[in-house]
Amino acid sequence: MNLDKILKEVQKPARYVGAEYNSVHKELAEVYIRFAFCFPDVYEIGMSHLGIKILYHLLNEQKDIYCERVFAPWVDMEEKMRAENIPLFSIETRTPVADFDIIGFTLQYEMSYTNIINMLDLSGIAPLREDRTEDDPFVYAGGPCAYNPEPLADIMDFFMIGESEEQIIEVMDAYRKWKQSGRPKRAFLEDIVSIRGIYVPEFYDVSYNEDGTIKEMKPNHPKAPARVQKQYVRDMDAVYYPDNIIVPNMEIVHDRITLELFRGCIRGCRFCQAGMIYRPVREKSPKRLLALAEKLIDNTGYEEISMSSLSTSDYTGLEELTEGLLELTVDKKINLSLPSLRIDSFSMDLMQKVQKVRKSGLTFAPEAGSQRMRDVINKGVTEEDLMRSVSLAFAGGYSGVKLYFMIGLPTETKEDVQAIAHLAEKVVRAYKETPKHLRNKGLRVTVSASSFVPKPFTPFQWAAQDDIETLRDKQHWIKDEIHDKAIVYNWHEAQLSVLEGVFARGDRRLAKVLLRAQKLGVRFDAWHECFQYDLWMETFRSEGIDPDFYNRRERSYEEILPWEIIDPGVSRAFLERENEKAKRGELTTNCRDKCSGCGVKQFGGGGVCD
Amino acid sequence: MIKYRFCYAKYGEAKYISHLDLIRMFSRSFKRAGIPLTYSEGFNPHPKMAIGLPLSVGLTSECEYMDAEVERPLKREDIDELNKKLPIGLTINGAAERIPGMKKLADIRWAEYKVTLDQEVAPEQIEGFMARTDVIVEKKTKRKTENTDILPDITSLTVNGECLTMVLSAGPSANLKPELVLCAMEQYIDGFVAGDYEIHRSKILTDNGKALL
Ligand code: SF4
Numbered sequence: 001m002n003l004d005k006i007l008k009e010v011q012k013p014a015r016y017v018g019a020e021y022n023s024v025h026k027e028l029a030e031v032y033i034r035f036a037f038c039f040p041d042v043y044e045i046g047m048s049h050l051g052i053k054i055l056y057h058l059l060n061e062q063k064d065i066y067c068e069r070v071f072a073p074w075v076d077m078e079e080k081m082r083a084e085n086i087p088l089f090s091i092e093t094r095t096p097v098a099d100f101d102i103i104g105f106t107l108q109y110e111m112s113y114t115n116i117i118n119m120l121d122l123s124g125i126a127p128l129r130e131d132r133t134e135d136d137p138f139v140y141a142g143g144p145c146a147y148n149p150e151p152l153a154d155i156m157d158f159f160m161i162g163e164s165e166e167q168i169i170e171v172m173d174a175y176r177k178w179k180q181s182g183r184p185k186r187a188f189l190e191d192i193v194s195i196r197g198i199y200v201p202e203f204y205d206v207s208y209n210e211d212g213t214i215k216e217m218k219p220n221h222p223k224a225p226a227r228v229q230k231q232y233v234r235d236m237d238a239v240y241y242p243d244n245i246i247v248p249n250m251e252i253v254h255d256r257i258t259l260e261l262f263r264g265c266i267r268g269c270r271f272c273q274a275g276m277i278y279r280p281v282r283e284k285s286p287k288r289l290l291a292l293a294e295k296l297i298d299n300t301g302y303e304e305i306s307m308s309s310l311s312t313s314d315y316t317g318l319e320e321l322t323e324g325l326l327e328l329t330v331d332k333k334i335n336l337s338l339p340s341l342r343i344d345s346f347s348m349d350l351m352q353k354v355q356k357v358r359k360s361g362l363t364f365a366p367e368a369g370s371q372r373m374r375d376v377i378n379k380g381v382t383e384e385d386l387m388r389s390v391s392l393a394f395a396g397g398y399s400g401v402k403l404y405f406m407i408g409l410p411t412e413t414k415e416d417v418q419a420i421a422h423l424a425e426k427v428v429r430a431y432k433e434t435p436k437h438l439r440n441k442g443l444r445v446t447v448s449a450s451s452f453v454p455k456p457f458t459p460f461q462w463a464a465q466d467d468i469e470t471l472r473d474k475q476h477w478i479k480d481e482i483h484d485k486a487i488v489y490n491w492h493e494a495q496l497s498v499l500e501g502v503f504a505r506g507d508r509r510l511a512k513v514l515l516r517a518q519k520l521g522v523r524f525d526a527w528h529e530c531f532q533y534d535l536w537m538e539t540f541r542s543e544g545i546d547p548d549f550y551n552r553r554e555r556s557y558e559e560i561l562p563w564e565i566i567d568p569g570v571s572r573a574f575l576e577r578e579n580e581k582a583k584r585g586e587l588t589t590n591c592r593d594k595c596s597g598c599g600v601k602q603f604g605g606g607g608v609c610d
Numbered sequence: 611m612i613k614y615r616f617c618y619a620k621y622g623e624a625k626y627i628s629h630l631d632l633i634r635m636f637s638r639s640f641k642r643a644g645i646p647l648t649y650s651e652g653f654n655p656h657p658k659m660a661i662g663l664p665l666s667v668g669l670t671s672e673c674e675y676m677d678a679e680v681e682r683p684l685k686r687e688d689i690d691e692l693n694k695k696l697p698i699g700l701t702i703n704g705a706a707e708r709i710p711g712m713k714k715l716a717d718i719r720w721a722e723y724k725v726t727l728d729q730e731v732a733p734e735q736i737e738g739f740m741a742r743t744d745v746i747v748e749k750k751t752k753r754k755t756e757n758t759d760i761l762p763d764i765t766s767l768t769v770n771g772e773c774l775t776m777v778l779s780a781g782p783s784a785n786l787k788p789e790l791v792l793c794a795m796e797q798y799i800d801g802f803v804a805g806d807y808e809i810h811r812s813k814i815l816t817d818n819g820k821a822l823l
Binding site for chain 1: 622623624626627628630631634635637638639640641642649655667668695696697698699806808
């Protein structure tokens, strides 16, 4: 294929050619399994994602497996590829995706689903499983959105549920044996269905009630488990983590070393899916992290390290780790960044240490404006906490503060929404009250309000989502209450959140909507310039599917939810209990103070549960 | 702190690395090779590095120049190590300490390009083109399009079968891109279509007609 010719005509051709430092190149004759890791978005988004870095190097450590990367071509590239009949290809060897043995997609956000369909279509692979043949590769998906696999159940051959570092090697071992055996494809699915975390949708039948809700989901194959238990890593120090990550040749979104301090979250915010599905909290030791950091610094040359976890300041070894990291980085002009700090455990000390290297803006996520609302979502943070933190920050020389909020939360009132603006105004006041000789000039308070999307396996999984008009009204309520010029207010497109809500809690019947949407040209929904709400609505109408059924309806506890075919460890009883407590505005303690019996301990425990 | 000049080649997949990304890529490669660069002062320190003449994305070159300030004297082994730590398609093929009197990157005046076409061009056609009194093309700048005569900036243009050799004005005062010359040839040479081509930069010359290193 004459790729060079079209690469001259597209934006950012570096997206498609690879050859970055630390990318893996193998002799194809020595490879037995060819694995295409597909990220359903552009290169600079995909390469920023931690999971791809881990699995790429993990798989490539196996001598006879060659894992290559595939990203969604941007619209200009897709147009050229279609015009020149160039099928979707891997960036390492430019091999057509259809020639691989296994194609794995990672599901990071629902609004990438049409890109998956489109990537399969560009590969010449039928998106619907039933249309594929014995000659086609296996197509599977994993990642956080796979906790509700159902919207893609008719697309994927199988799903990997949970953390796949260990599971993926088991699946590869099974694949190796299966490939040698020459048996039909179904035999491979039968081999792997007993591996923990593997969900094979064709081994389950779903029947529906007259009102459209699910009547029953049950296995039609003797080997398929009644519920698929997620897989997770027990020993975070022993689990594989790459020390030689790829350094892209073009700028990507998160262009730095990422240290994963721990998985899970002790907090239990009721809107947060990650906080539920990644339980229990399991930490890496500072020793292990420092050893990794040192190698990663040497092997990448990156100028920034970020500590990444759901709630970084809850890491028990934070002090030891930051001390150690500062030692490793200061002389080498490497920045440390500390995202997602919790304001109640914010430490002035830590802030000043990091500041020695670079002073950047600070981010806080109170999530809701009023105390009542924060209690409903179990965000155990008070206004005093926030004020104390921002005052410290201002006195420490920071003048930029970002505040993240959500609107559309269950039980929310107009007062709750307006309280977001009022809180921002109070932050401005805290700045003005900071002695002039301590604070820096140029105050900027950025308020971001995203729209709440109820997610599976959270206490709010039964809730109705606000409609577009309501969300827009709420956005304006905030705007109208903001008076200070130092406050910059951003909000998110409500239409996108509403659509995300449909697929987040969708079922198998949505596959046909995805297929038609792709045919109509829907893709890159997460990109503002590509999002076509009207086309989506047209698609729902012509497929006879009512999106309101999925997002506008408050579900009863009696209803069987599509994603309950998966068992994330957190029990339904706990989620119901939490939902009831939310309605009463009662708080639940964090895992470290007191176990609240979420069910994960019985499921297998580990980490903070022990 | 010691000032060095490096000469490097850019080829293969690396031809798609943009000028802006190149500085970042080099600074990371130096770090990987354990060569301490000198950084600017301030809250956002950046390495003191400059690239001679930007190379358009998609072009290869055997003679790019970069100046950088390094904290310690470099040995041959440092360059070998650096070459191991560069991404595929980039190779340092020369380095020297910058001494007073040496030409500066700002002294660049010309660049030579080798263009491989998918067809042969007759030398007479090229001669005819060069014998014109002017070569007016539409030049697009950020704000406007204007007609300019590019002939004064074409120092020489010769052909050998499918391979064109162009010496064009380059550097801070006048800079003519080889793609624009191909456009002009399409406009003024009967029957010439640029088609599929590869452009390779083979020389960068300063005002004394010599290379930078
Ligand atoms: S079992 Fe208890 S300690 Fe373990 S994750 Fe659940 S609530 Fe936290």
